[in-house]
Amino acid sequence: MKNSTEMLSLVLGIATVTGFIAKGNELLSHSLTSFAGIATTVLLLAVTLVMIFAVVRHADALAHKLGEPYGTLILTLSVVLLEVAMISSVMLTGSENPVMARDTMFAVVMGVMNGLVGITLLIGGVKYHSQKYNVQGLKAYIAAIIPVVTICLILPSFSSQDEFGGMSGIMVFTLIVTSVLLYGVFLFIQTRSHTDYFISDTTEEEAEHNTHSIPYHSILLVLNLILVIGLAKSLAIPIDTSIATFGAPSALGGLIVALIILSPEGVGAIKAALDNQLQRAMNLFYGSVLATISLTVPAVLLIGLFMGETVILGLGTTEMVLLTATVLVSMVTFSSGRTHPLNGATHLVLFMAYVLLMFD
Numbered sequence: 001m002k003n004s005t006e007m008l009s010l011v012l013g014i015a016t017v018t019g020f021i022a023k024g025n026e027l028l029s030h031s032l033t034s035f036a037g038i039a040t041t042v043l044l045l046a047v048t049l050v051m052i053f054a055v056v057r058h059a060d061a062l063a064h065k066l067g068e069p070y071g072t073l074i075l076t077l078s079v080v081l082l083e084v085a086m087i088s089s090v091m092l093t094g095s096e097n098p099v100m101a102r103d104t105m106f107a108v109v110m111g112v113m114n115g116l117v118g119i120t121l122l123i124g125g126v127k128y129h130s131q132k133y134n135v136q137g138l139k140a141y142i143a144a145i146i147p148v149v150t151i152c153l154i155l156p157s158f159s160s161q162d163e164f165g166g167m168s169g170i171m172v173f174t175l176i177v178t179s180v181l182l183y184g185v186f187l188f189i190q191t192r193s194h195t196d197y198f199i200s201d202t203t204e205e206e207a208e209h210n211t212h213s214i215p216y217h218s219i220l221l222v223l224n225l226i227l228v229i230g231l232a233k234s235l236a237i238p239i240d241t242s243i244a245t246f247g248a249p250s251a252l253g254g255l256i257v258a259l260i261i262l263s264p265e266g267v268g269a270i271k272a273a274l275d276n277q278l279q280r281a282m283n284l285f286y287g288s289v290l291a292t293i294s295l296t297v298p299a300v301l302l303i304g305l306f307m308g309e310t311v312i313l314g315l316g317t318t319e320m321v322l323l324t325a326t327v328l329v330s331m332v333t334f335s336s337g338r339t340h341p342l343n344g345a346t347h348l349v350l351f352m353a354y355v356l357l358m359f360d
Helices: 002-030 035-066 070-092 100-128 135-158 169-193 214-246 250-274 278-307 317-333 341-357
Strands: none
Touching: 002 035, 002 214, 035 070, 035 214, 035 250, 070 169, 070 214, 070 250, 070 278, 100 135, 100 250, 100 278, 100 317, 100 341, 135 169, 135 278, 135 317, 169 278, 214 250, 250 278, 317 341
């Protein structure tokens, strides 16, 4: 039954990509406010979510087969590839939006470190009162995230080349090298020298979908990723058009992209927390934040260079304050080895402030 469902979703994805390349993109571009345009957009979004969940499902199956920390690493990198595909598609579609990459990355940081982490800690705290995690692992994540977000999202605001936010060549080179280098060192720590920092003490049960082989899940993972990348180009059209039509803040587009990409990962992590696997949930969350900044920044900067488009990464003053508060609260939350519902509530308050101030 599962085999037929997976094949059906794959065929659905192929048919949808083909249909939108042939005619759907034109409909989205000219009839977004019509009934046909709205219905087409809803259909596109639904199929994209099905394919994204398929990607995460196969990545999760590989995660259980390969064990930690390699499992969550595969899942994290799959989600980052989806994000790069979505951001790149929006960058290359419609009107120029130099802050799209910045807004999406900041939305991922706030959405994960405050929204999803807050919900997970609150739900897990209500069910178990207090949950354990590996302090050293979370400290390693936060220690790597602090310099990455500082260099990539804060420093550009103080070293812009001109009033339009364009960065000098040396600044672009610095961002690419430092982010990739730091993430490479972190991967070595995570997979070689200190793997015990990222492993839960609780034994995870073998998932039912792991009856298939590693090559089976690997092939379907790649195929579904390719289809999502194809769908992302079409989905970028209504996102870009809607923001321009309704005069919404550009940051809303970043939040929409982030929510679409993070939806399956969030469901998986919350489920892990409900099974008292908080370490696995935090590995997914903080691993995705670190990989998002470290790998998306070089990708979008290189795309911007090749396409001749300006990429603005520096945050505004309000966003910097929210980012600083997020890092400080995270350091407090994950300093003792145990969590409780109040930790979740504090993160959710910051996420609420981020969403409300977006429209200020």
